[in-house]
Amino acid sequence: MADLRAVCILGPTGSGKTGAALALARELPVTVVNYDSRQVYTDFPIVTAQPDERERAMCPHELYGFLPTAQAMTAARFAELARAEIVKAREQGRLPVLVGGTGLYLRALEQGLADIPPVPQEVRDWVLGRMEREGTVVLHADLAKADPPTAARLHPNDTQRIARALEVFLGTGRPLSAWFEDQKHGQTGVELCKVGLSFTLRELEPGLKKRIDVMLGLGAVDEMRRAWEATPDRAAPGYSGIGCAELLAHLLDGMDLAEACGLWLRNTRAYAKRQLTWFAKEQQVHWVRPEGLGRLPDLVRSWDSGPV
Structure with a gap:
């Protein structure tokens, strides 16, 4: 072993x-x-x-x-x-x-x-579209409301991880921090x-x-x-x-x-x-x-x- x-x-x-x-x-x-x-x-x-x-x-x-x-x-x-x-x-x-x-x-x-279910592609596309139109600061603020623990550890410029956290929340109905708890x-x-x-x-x-x-x-x-x-x-x-x-x-x-x-x-x-x-x-x-x-x-x- x-x-x-x-x-x-x-x-x-x-x-x-x-x-x-x-x-x-x-x-x-x-x-x-x-x-x-x-x-x-x-x-x-x-x-x-x-x-x-x-x-x-x-x-x-x-x-x-x-x-x-x-x-x-x-x-x-x-x-x-x-x-x-x-x-x-x-x-x-x-x-x-x-x-x-x-x-x-x-x-x-x-x-x-965490065993997170796959996020539907349309959810990913919607989040990335918002990211492109409105920027990371706006989406980070949204994440702070939906998943405060995850938002607190992410820099507002961290495009990739902010998008992922929002995808998980919108696609599964649970914040990323809750999945990590499990x-x-x-x-x-x-x-x-x-x-x-x-x-x-x-x-x-x-x-x-x-x-x-x-x-x-x-x-x-x-x-x-x-x-x-x-x-x-x-x-x-x-x-x-x-x-x-x-x-x-x-x-x-x-x-x-x-x-x-x-x-x-x-x-x-x-x-x-x-x-x-x-x-x-x-x-x-x-x-x-x-x-x-x-x-x-x-x-x-x-x-x-x-x-x-």
Whole structure:
């Protein structure tokens, strides 16, 4: 039977999850597996803060930067891909370490997915038609009335997931959050040792601004310009991430770069706040402050030496 156990480092954007994983890699044979829904895209390594060449050289990194901007990633597909990477790492004698910030992906991997009936095509077409005519902000407001928990975790620019949540509500008569409540626990059989990086939003804020400044210095604007030249479609799933919409507003709509970056920072802060709320509800998490990261290897060794 395949060994479906993995360490998972969770925490809000900018909390140093990659650094924590690499600290483990200095003492243990680690394979890092991405579970961030934005870092799967090929065209945005800078804007989505994917590990750089130096970091990747320290250990294998999987599920980063492989998806074209025009393609969508679902939680179900992620769970399938991540399971395969966990099995492969174990077969190679390596410790799989999940790193990212998309709580839904983590839930799909650990608990399985809700058995949602197929949504009629006419419902999908109607939602997408409204999305095109009225925009994501209007539909996000509708979702907030129909399914407050789902709307609270989605950014108003997240076209793909807003549309999906509304499709489910209209097509099944139940909000997406209710379906998730009914999902079958343990369906995927993945056992996780969850390590949470503990920060307050106030502690994160200075680093979030610096992070955007670093991305700009690395060429984030040019990266977005090249992505747009390759995929000139604002509705493409890859553009739904924070940073993409703001830079496109600068490149396509004439928004001043400083204004775009201010909006980028505000949206990043709001996202970090939603992540803090989401992860605070996770069960059986070993919360660690930055000064306590030195005990991570021993914690993981103790967990990984247990029965399979």
